[in-house]
Amino acid sequence: MKKFQKEFEVHYYEVDFYQELTPLALLNFLEETAIAHSEAVGYGVTRLKEKGYGWVLSQWQIEMDQYPHYGEKVKIQTWPSHFQRFYGDREFLVLNSQDKVIARASSLWIFLNLEKRRPTRIPQEVSDAYHIFPDKALSFPFPELKMSQTREKKRSKFMIRRSDIDTNDHVNNAKYIEWVLETIPEEVYRTYRISSLEVVYKKESTYGQMIQSVTEEQQRVDQEAHYVHQILERDGEEEVALALAQTRWSKR
Amino acid sequence: MKKFQKEFEVHYYEVDFYQELTPLALLNFLEETAIAHSEAVGYGVTRLKEKGYGWVLSQWQIEMDQYPHYGEKVKIQTWPSHFQRFYGDREFLVLNSQDKVIARASSLWIFLNLEKRRPTRIPQEVSDAYHIFPDKALSFPFPELKMSQTREKKRSKFMIRRSDIDTNDHVNNAKYIEWVLETIPEEVYRTYRISSLEVVYKKESTYGQMIQSVTEEQQRVDQEAHYVHQILERDGEEEVALALAQTRWSKR
Known part of the structure; x- marks a missing residue:
């Protein structure tokens, strides 16, 4: 097999x-x-x-x-x-x-x-x-994706486009990463590349919704940068998380 | 050859x-x-x-x-x-x-x-x-892409995303079509498909700009629909066309 x-x-x-x-x-x-x-x-x-x-x-x-x-x-x-x-x-x-x-x-x-x-x-x-192969591609556990209460956050808003929707009539998984990338500082986006990425999907979103991408810089030292991300929707008074993510970047 | x-x-x-x-x-x-x-x-x-x-x-x-x-x-x-x-x-x-x-x-x-x-x-x-082959794939002339002064228009606004930008640091050609599609009425978008498409590119656009996609329905009869489109940017007081387009649709 x-x-x-x-x-x-x-x-x-x-x-x-x-x-x-x-x-x-x-x-x-x-x-x-x-x-x-x-x-x-x-x-x-x-x-x-x-x-x-x-x-x-x-x-x-x-x-x-x-x-x-x-x-x-x-x-x-x-x-x-x-x-x-x-x-x-x-x-x-x-x-x-x-x-x-x-x-x-x-x-x-x-x-x-x-x-x-x-x-x-x-x-x-x-x-x-399916045939099951018990070996894992990655051995470390899924990290906790937590933002601090205090650090400054970068926020961008997006209206969900038709082109964000996939054959299941909801937002395609990969699109959340597109929104995450929009909030990375220009300098990092240009001169670093993603070395690791984690995402948890919490809730579906659909065409015409307004969503918010929130990013917190956890660390930027030497050749490395580390961000934690939330993709939020506003549900009445509350902000509800659609997805949480983390990206680590290394200098090119 | x-x-x-x-x-x-x-x-x-x-x-x-x-x-x-x-x-x-x-x-x-x-x-x-x-x-x-x-x-x-x-x-x-x-x-x-x-x-x-x-x-x-x-x-x-x-x-x-x-x-x-x-x-x-x-x-x-x-x-x-x-x-x-x-x-x-x-x-x-x-x-x-x-x-x-x-x-x-x-x-x-x-x-x-x-x-x-x-x-x-x-x-x-x-x-x-290159080797030149003089035969054309399409024989009819490029149409005039004109909107009426009077008919109602559908307008949508977009902030240019990083993901809209290509390797040349300007908006990728195909993206204009994405914006055009956003303005098609839901019923047509769901039950028709594009049978022909014409685009003229007028001016480059770049990251962070706000653009507007304007669409006018020219005709919807039986199995066919016809739209004319403009992609505009605001330059001071004036609206400048970045691209003009036309789409024809047939019922699925």
Whole structure:
């Protein structure tokens, strides 16, 4: 039994001004590989939807050693490492054109009853369709994503665009990262690159909503910078978290 | 001498809720193929930039008969049909997995002196690098894109996001189409698809600017709808057009 693998070419519209793959495009590649794997074992998005089920992403943990460049071909390897009740853990390795591992990711998915929008037990036939490899791509635990009460925060507001919406009629997971990136100071955005990224998704959001991206700089020393992020919606008087995230950056 | 061709796989993050390739993703595929062609003949973006040159897109004309679906592989064929002073015409055919032509496009590009940001004569060595095929992908002339004084218009405002910016530090061409799509009535957006699209680019825009997308419905009869669009920026008291566009839609 081999781990599932998919190849991607890095396009010009997927790179930044250094001609390196953007974090947004990387997330798209990872999710695409997970979807393709499920298609390959016979439980793709459409088949699951017909049965009233779907997977939603709950957590990302990503570590990037190197970013592939424009025109480069990368391979993404993925495997489920654990299924439990309505939870599924899925791992990823990103290999560059020399077959060197340049990134690692772990993700946590929730199996949903689409009609009730509630987690539901993964049916035996679904979990049986996959081969489980118990090894993890990343070994450290998911961090606590906490903001201080006192430090200054940078805030940006966004109106959710149609182009932010995916085939499920809610905001695509990768888009939250787009909003996170908007709040990074220009100097860091230009001269650093993300070395690690963690996200927890808390609540869906939909077309036309106004959301707020809040960022706190935790540390900027020498070659490293560290930020904690919240994506918020206003629900009446209260601010409700749609997602929490953390990014670590290293100088280029 | 063969026409240049490039293959693309339609990814899940490039399709709409009907699992059909989005117009935005189609534009990305077309531009990517043009860039890859220039790379292949030795005058890619980086090499040109080193010499102080660059191509900018001036016009698009696109006709779509069919949209490819998630997972499908499409081939895009491209060729320059004419070079004159600082203008280059480039044609495109989109072929589906059965090698049937499902879309046609013509585009007009301007050769720039990057430092002066002004059109400049295409050097002999650059035009000599390509083989010219004089046939056009689309035979009809570029339409006049005119709004009435009287009809009601739909307006949406956008703050330019970092993610709207491309490797040249200005707003990516395809993004204007994203803003155009935001102003289409929900019913049309959901139950029609674009059958043809024309865009003229007038002026660059950059990060942090506020822009406005204005749309006028010209006609909606039976199975067809027709819109004219303007993307505007406010420059002091005046509204300046960044781009003009037209979309025609047919019922699904």
